[in-house]
Amino acid sequence: FPPPFQSIPRNPIVLDLAYNYIDFPSLENRMKKDRKGFISRLWR
Amino acid sequence: MAPKTKDKPKASASASQPPPPIEDLFTSLNRHIERSEFQQAVKVADQVLSIAPGDEDAMRCKVVALIKADNIDDALPTIQSSQKFPIDFNYFKAYCLYRQNNLEEALESLKSQENNPATMLLKSQILYRLGEMDACVDIYQKLQKSKIDSLEINFVAGLISAGRASEVQKTLETLR
Numbered sequence: 640f641p642p643p644f645q646s647i648p649r650n651p652i653v654l655d656l657a658y659n660y661i662d663f664p665s666l667e668n669r670m671k672k673d674r675k676g677f678i679s680r681l682w683r
Numbered sequence: 684m685a686p687k688t689k690d691k692p693k694a695s696a697s698a699s700q701p702p703p704p705i706e707d708l709f710t711s712l713n714r715h716i717e718r719s720e721f722q723q724a725v726k727v728a729d730q731v732l733s734i735a736p737g738d739e740d741a742m743r744c745k746v747v748a749l750i751k752a753d754n755i756d757d758a759l760p761t762i763q764s765s766q767k768f769p770i771d772f773n774y775f776k777a778y779c780l781y782r783q784n785n786l787e788e789a790l791e792s793l794k795s796q797e798n799n800p801a802t803m804l805l806k807s808q809i810l811y812r813l814g815e816m817d818a819c820v821d822i823y824q825k826l827q828k829s830k831i832d833s834l835e836i837n838f839v840a841g842l843i844s845a846g847r848a849s850e851v852q853k854t855l856e857t858l859r
Contacts, residue, residue: 651840654833657778657808660801661750663716664743669709 702734712744721752737768746775755782771795777805786813800829807837816845827858834858 708731715724728745731738742765749758759779762772773792780789786809793809796802807822823838835858842851 651843652836653808653811653840654836655808656831656833656837657781657801657805659832660804661747661775661778663747664740666709666713666716666740666744669706669740670713671704671706671710 702730705731705734708734709740712741716744716748719751721748724748725752725754737765737770739768739770742768742770742772746772750775750779755779759783774801774805777802777809781805781809781812784812800826800831804831804837807841811837811841811844814844816841820845820847 708727712724712727712731715721715727725745725748728741728748731741732745735741742761746758746761746765749755749761758775762776762779765772773795777789777792777796780786780792789809790806793802793806803822803826807819807826810816810819810822820838820841823834823841826834827838835855838854838858839851842848842854
């Protein structure tokens with residue numbers, strides 16, 4: 640005692656790799672234009 | 684005098700309650716996404732959709748946010764209700780069905796999709812659950828050159844479950 644450790648087979652792990660391909664669209668063009676555009680318009 | 688000044692702003696406030704500009708909503712939506720506040724993102728996407736029903740970006744954001752909030756049960760009806768708009772949600776639909784273990788229907792949704800790493804990975808995961816290990820491993824073999832992180836984990840799982848443990852070593856060496 641204690642009994643020696645023994646290795647046992649386990650169920651293989653499967654990862655949800657498909658999840659990594661679920662992503663948000665780019666909203667860059669849908670947001671308010673940044674201030675740079677506004678200022679450059681003033682200085683035109 | 685006092686009631687008059689009181690009334691005026693009240694009346695104008697209730698009369699002119701325009702919805703916030705759609706750009707502002709998208710800006711706030713984007714901020715929630717960056718902060719991984721997916722429940723909030725769903726709410727803002729809904730606000731956009733109340734102004735612009737069928738807006739593709741808002742729809743996609745809503746579905747993805749629901750999936751990332753682990754709210755698959757709401758994601759599927761959202762996808763279903765979007766069918767009147769020309770947006771291809773088949774990959775998301777297949778993924779949600781897979782998460783609900785509705786494997787045959789998940790495969791069905793993938794049929795219309797072209798082969799790319801995303802659809803191939805999802806298909807192989809579905810096949811794994813269906814116990815079709817050889818078909819599952821076939822896909823991982825095809826994906827070997829695509830340099831997908833952690834692919835070897837699922838590949839090895841497939842090989843072992845297919846009773847092909849003898850191929851594991853060789854596979855790991857070629858993936859290295």
